[in-house]
Amino acid sequence: MMFSKSCEYALKAVIHLCIKAKGESRLNISEISRAIDSPEPFTAKILQTLSRHGIISSIKGPGGGFYIDKKAAPIRVIEIIDLIDGKHAFDRCGLGLKDCNEDRPCPIHKEFKSYSVQLKHLLETKTIQEFAKEISRGNAFLINT
Numbered sequence: 001m002m003f004s005k006s007c008e009y010a011l012k013a014v015i016h017l018c019i020k021a022k023g024e025s026r027l028n029i030s031e032i033s034r035a036i037d038s039p040e041p042f043t044a045k046i047l048q049t050l051s052r053h054g055i056i057s058s059i060k061g062p063g064g065g066f067y068i069d070k071k072a073a074p075i076r077v078i079e080i081i082d083l084i085d086g087k088h089a090f091d092r093c094g095l096g097l098k099d100c101n102e103d104r105p106c107p108i109h110k111e112f113k114s115y116s117v118q119l120k121h122l123l124e125t126k127t128i129q130e131f132a133k134e135i136s137r138g139n140a141f142l143i144n145t
Helices: 005-020 029-036 040-052 077-085 109-125 128-136
Strands: 057-059 065-067
Touching (some): 040 077, 077 109
C-alpha cells in the first residue's frame, strides 16, 4: 500500500466529518473512530494533528467535538497525505525497498512510478468535499458494511 494506516484513517476521518459534521454539528472521537473502524487512541492522535494544522476544527468541553468549518476552503486530498505521510509519499518504492531509484530500480519501478505520478496528480486536484458528495449520493462508499 502506498499510504500509511495513519494516512488512511486521516482521509476517512476527514471525509466522514465532511459528510456528518455540518454547521453546528460536531462529532466526538468515539463516533469518528467507530465510523472509520480505527482504535480510539489512534484516532485521537490523528484528529489532534489534523486540528493543529487547520485541516479540521475542534471545540473542547461539553457539546464540543470535531467538525469542518462551513467557511473553510475546499480541502485538497493531497494536503492530508502531505501532512500525515510527508511530501515524499509518492516517491517510495512499490516493493518497499530503501535503495530503489532510477539507477538501481526494482522489478516494478518504472510501472509503479508512472502509476504514482498519475495518482498524485489526481489527489492534487480532488477535494475531500468532492469525495464526500460522491459518498452522499451513493456513488461511492467509505466504510465496509
